[in-house]
Amino acid sequence: MNTLRVGLRCDAGPQRGVGHLVRCLALAEEFLARGAHVAVFGTVDRVAWAAAELAARGIPLHPGPESPAGLVEAARRHDLDVVVLDSYDLDPAGAGALRAAGVFTVALIDGDSRGQDADLYLDQNFGAQLPELAGRLLAGSGYALLRDSVVTARPPAPRPAATVSRPQVLAFFGGTDALGAAPVLTRVLLATGHPMDLTVVVGRPEIEADLEDIAPGRGQIIRTVPPTGSLPSLITEADLVVSAAGTSTWELCCLGAPAALVCVVDNQRESYARVVQHGLAAGLGELPELAEGGLPGRTARAAAARTLYGLLSSPQRRAALAARAWSAVDGQGRARVVNAVLDALRPAALRG
Secondary structure (H helix, E strand, C coil): CCEEEEEEEEEEEEEECCCHHHHHHHHHHHHHHHEEEEECCCCCCHHHHHHHHHHCCCEEECCCCCHHHHHHHHHHHHHCCCECCCCCCCHHHHHHHHHHHCCEEEECCCCCCCCCCEEEEECCCCCCCCCCCCCEECCHHHHHHHHHHHCCCCCCCCCCCCCCCCCCEEEEEECCCCHHHHHHHHHHHHCCCCCEEEECCCCCCCHHHHHHCCCCCEEEEEEEECCCCCCCHHHHHHHHHEEECCCCHHHHHCCCCCEEEEEHHHHHHHHHHHHHHHCCEEEEEEEHHHHHHHHHHHHHHHHHHHHHHHHHCCCCHHHHHHHHHHHHCCCCCCHHHHHHHHHHHHHHHHHC
16 A cells, blocks of 8 residues: 555644644644654744644644635645544535545544535543434543653552642643733632642733743742643643643643642533543633623632632642543544545545
């Protein structure tokens, strides 16, 4: 059989964030490990570290077609066998157009297929169920797409409870923190009054400027770092991680991190609720409520601070979250996805 040629259609940027690109990168690593040729089609705008991640793996970046006809033309020009679509913005008709052109099409979705007609759908969110896609849907965190750097950092067992007087806390909110969660949650963390050594990953210069105005209390230290490929190491070293309830949720679970999540955008809400309900992470609420002025905002922030204080002061509570999270995501999701793609392609190859 000729070398399989795979195209991944996704975008990354200050407002879009990098979640789509990160999970496509994980899938790219798995396809590359199976001997496939992989290319990304899209825009990586002002996210230098993300572009560097592609370059380091030798993955070419081509312009990302927007229209169904453009997707088909690109697939033909690059002789693609498989196209993976990971976007909320593309015309949903693109998947059907690719299928009609004989290109095996995978749509990455988050609770909503958007009417796409793909050969295979993937919803990696915990407890995902879409009965209308039965037979074509890979659903649940068993299919979570995780990069090499995460899988190799996974501990062999959940971390035990450890008493520390000044916990190491890591806060990050996606590759660009598009909605400015870091300053809001930094203030909530410091409002606990608990000693901590807090590291905040700063996605944009404006975020750093806001953080410079925040004064820590007694026994509290804040340091900022830019987005980094060493994030898995920072996660495994932290006693508590505060993050957005997006793609990084599955990285935190795989690494067995005790985590507290904030729901940053609407499409995270359903997955956030399931993860919190099943005790894989603590819930801090929704960012718009935490950022709100007046009494509603103060009430939401106070509730989140109480949750955080409970975690900071209880090694047992942190260890219980970490154990459940570690058990929920084993790091083999991307292999299961690629296996499903290859299994579906095999009959067509035999017919050919």
